Amino acid sequence: xxxxxxxxxxxxxxxxxxxxxxxxxxxxLAAAQTPDPLIVEKQEWTQYLGEGxxxxxxxxxxxxxxxxxxREVEWLTASRQSSVSFTPLHALDGIITPNGLCFVxxxxxxxxxxxxxxxxxxxxxxxxxxxxxxEDVKRMPGRVNxxxxxxxxxxxxxxxxxxxxxxxxxxxxxIHNVVYxxxxxxxxxxxxxxxxxxxxVLAEGADASAMTRSIPLxxxxxxxxxAWAMNGEALRPEQGYPLRLVVPGWEGxxxxxxxxxxxxxxxxxxxxxxxxKYTDLLADGRSRQHTFLMDAKSVVTNPxxxxxxxxxxxxxxxxxAWSGRGTIKRVDVSMDGGRNWRTARIEGPNFxxxxxxxxVDFDWxxxxxxxxxxxxxxxxxxxxxxxxxRKYRGSNSIYHNNGIQTWLVRPDGSAExxxxx
Ligand SMILES: Nc1nc2c(c(=O)[nH]1)N[C@H]1C(S)=C(S)[C@@H](COP(=O)(O)O)O[C@H]1N2
Ligand SMILES: [Mo]
Numbered sequence: 001x002x003x004x005x006x007x008x009x010x011x012x013x014x015x016x017x018x019x020x021x022x023x024x025x026x027x028x029l030a031a032a033q034t035p036d037p038l039i040v041e042k043q044e045w046t047q048y049l050g051e052g053x054x055x056x057x058x059x060x061x062x063x064x065x066x067x068x069x070x071r072e073v074e075w076l077t078a079s080r081q082s083s084v085s086f087t088p089l090h091a092l093d094g095i096i097t098p099n100g101l102c103f104v105x106x107x108x109x110x111x112x113x114x115x116x117x118x119x120x121x122x123x124x125x126x127x128x129x130x131x132x133x134x135e136d137v138k139r140m141p142g143r144v145n146x147x148x149x150x151x152x153x154x155x156x157x158x159x160x161x162x163x164x165x166x167x168x169x170x171x172x173x174x175i176h177n178v179v180y181x182x183x184x185x186x187x188x189x190x191x192x193x194x195x196x197x198x199x200x201v202l203a204e205g206a207d208a209s210a211m212t213r214s215i216p217l218x219x220x221x222x223x224x225x226x227a228w229a230m231n232g233e234a235l236r237p238e239q240g241y242p243l244r245l246v247v248p249g250w251e252g253x254x255x256x257x258x259x260x261x262x263x264x265x266x267x268x269x270x271x272x273x274x275x276x277k278y279t280d281l282l283a284d285g286r287s288r289q290h291t292f293l294m295d296a297k298s299v300v301t302n303p304x305x306x307x308x309x310x311x312x313x314x315x316x317x318x319x320x321a322w323s324g325r326g327t328i329k330r331v332d333v334s335m336d337g338g339r340n341w342r343t344a345r346i347e348g349p350n351f352x353x354x355x356x357x358x359x360v361d362f363d364w365x366x367x368x369x370x371x372x373x374x375x376x377x378x379x380x381x382x383x384x385x386x387x388x389x390r391k392y393r394g395s396n397s398i399y400h401n402n403g404i405q406t407w408l409v410r411p412d413g414s415a416e417x418x419x420x421x
Pocket of ligand 2: 253
């Protein structure tokens with residue numbers, strides 16, 4: 001740590017925060033400057049009345065946060081109807097992604113669905129096919145609340161052949177982590193009565209792309225949810241309002257939005273999204289199919305290219321980690337490109353198949369840093385380096401790039417996406 005800042009007790013009293021006790025404030029302010037009461041007292045917003053209650057019936061962030069928005073990568077945006085926006089991970093904290101900042105990926109535009117007219121059907125190899133209204137869906141017994149990350153399998157897909165995009169929003173922002181409210185898919189399948197021949201289900205969306213994915217029945221009966229709420233309110237239209245499938249720990253593409261149908265069958269359907277897309281070309285020329293699981297991964301969100309270091313002395317490194325296999329057990333951080341590692345502090349709720357937040361309190365004297373983070377989960381899986389990953393996967397892949405990310409932090413505090421080998 002740098003030299004502790006000496007606090008003049010009288011000046012603290014002048015600030016009007018003496019209630020907390022000057023002595024108790026000293027450690028928390030170790031990274032701050034000596035307060036100047038004159039400046040504090042002149043702040044203009046103490047001079048006039050603020051906006052009245054309910055001026056904004058639906059609250060929005062402060063205008064000073066207007067840069068904190070979803071962003072696109074221009075060369076990835078051939079058409080807005082089949083595109084992706086990215087979560088501003090560098091500007092968020094804690095573990096929950098705010099609804100308005102959750103990245104959006106869709107293949108046929110955002111469906112606008114009247115919930116009164118929406119129907120959810122279970123059909124195929126079942127005793128009795130069933131059709132549910134949204135009201136019926138919400139009357140199902142066994143409602144649950146669960147926090148899960150959703151990561152598009154193409155997250156970090158642009159980085160296979162080397163460092164590309166400057167910012168964790170773009171390299172890692174095809175992920176969000178919210179609390180879902182819904183009912184286990186199993187309850188609907190049991191109600192319809194799955195035939196003993198049933199081995200797979202096909203989930204289908206009601207959007208123009210009619211997104212369809214095959215999911216093993218075992219997973220469907222395990223932890224999949226039929227969800228209508230995220231973070232306590234109705235799903236946002238772009239996230240599948242009024243109903244979406246939640247497929248914990250598995251690739252985002254399977255989380256069918258605007259969910260209208262689940263069909264039971266005895267084999268996978270070989271839809272577009274599980275044949276020509278979402279399969280992985282390997283180094284030896286063969287292709288992997290049905291790579292559903294999202295492996296353990298992490299990224300340092302601060303500092304990062306969009307969030308440079310601004311001050312020497314005490315700083316807080318922050319990041320997120322997640323694993324489709326289970327719970328994040330440990331995150332190690334390196335500041336010298338992977339030579340030395342220290343264990344980060346995982347802070348806050350840490351649920352299986354959800355994002356975990358980590359911190360390292362560190363002191364920066366202006367030296368160059370090569371920041372990396374490495375996640376480990378409770379299955380024993382350790383996040384690989386990009387070189388380790390390429391040995392088996394080659395570099396012609398798009399999906400499932402969970403290699404360790406490196407940010408170079410320069411003496412002026414600016415940061416850049418680099419690779420070390
Ligand atoms: N109906 C439907 N569901 C869909 C898609 C789609 O285009 N249509 N895109 C999928 C893909 S590729 C991903 S990564 C996730 C993205 O979810 P999000 O928009 O909530 O981030 O939704 C999946 N579900
Ligand atoms: Mo995706």
